[in-house]
Amino acid sequence: MTRVAMVTLLVVFCAALIVEAKSLHKNKRNSESFRLKRGLPYGWEKKFDAKINGFIYINHVTGETRSSPPTHGSSGTGPAPVQVSAREQGSCKPGWRYAFNFCYYISAFADIQSHSGAQAACKQQGGELFWSQFVFESFFLKKTLQTVKTSTHFFWTNGEKHNGKWDWGTGHPAFTNPKWTSGQPDGSGTCLAVYTHTGFFDDQPCETQYNYVCKTKA
Incomplete structure (x- = not known):
């Protein structure tokens, strides 16, 4: 195999590895995004904010906004308890x-x-x-x-x-x-x-x- 052919083969192999790595990263990112969307506590929503070019978390019950995902149970002031009639x-x-x-x-x-x-x-x-x-x-x-x-x-x-x-x-x-x-x-x-x-x-x-x-x- 000529030197040129070997270099070409190496380039193709490296390119394939890069594409695969990007694909795995994208799948992981999408999976994590879906997990967070499903797992957010009551009242919270994840939204993209064009002003900061990133995601924020908004609580529609309290109006609170934060840059990091809320933990379960952290929903600001929760709704008043509903009494059992x-x-x-x-x-x-x-x-x-x-x-x-x-x-x-x-x-x-x-x-x-x-x-x-x-x-x-x-x-x-x-x-x-x-x-x-x-x-x-x-x-x-x-x-x-x-x-x-x-x-x-x-x-x-x-x-x-x-x-x-x-x-x-x-x-x-x-x-x-x-x-x-x-x-x-x-x-x-x-x-x-x-x-x-x-x-x-x-x-x-x-x-x-x-x-x-x-x-x-x-």
Whole structure:
């Protein structure tokens, strides 16, 4: 092989490496952007600001603007707690909502936990982390959360992935006919959350802190 041919081949190889590196960086950047967009706490939006030629984060509840991503639960002054009416409470204890012969407890605006932390919190409340017996339960919660604001876009359920299969835990119905958010599960985690804007399921890293919903028999 001539020297010119060797140099040409080397140039082509280097160019291919550069293109591949740019592609990987772009994919990583897009993935991170999507993660931040999905994971922003309640009230926050990521927007491009032409004045600074970069992204800013705006809270539509408080009017706060910042240059760095907000953490879960950091939403300035959260909305005032919404009291559970006597009609909503039904036969449940104070702070819980009655529906479908069950009682549901929604964690306070700033009460966010990891998956294991949420399980422990529900146990302390006298219930279990939310598990779905009926498809429409998560949609009931979606509608309820339109009034009862939480600081995260997801809430934890009791669902976990064991040996490659999802389940609700011992003593609960089989995990069947799940309604997944588009593109999910994507393998990002082994704990199950509900995306509050749709009522659909999403796999999430268990250590992430989200609001949570507890459930117990009425």
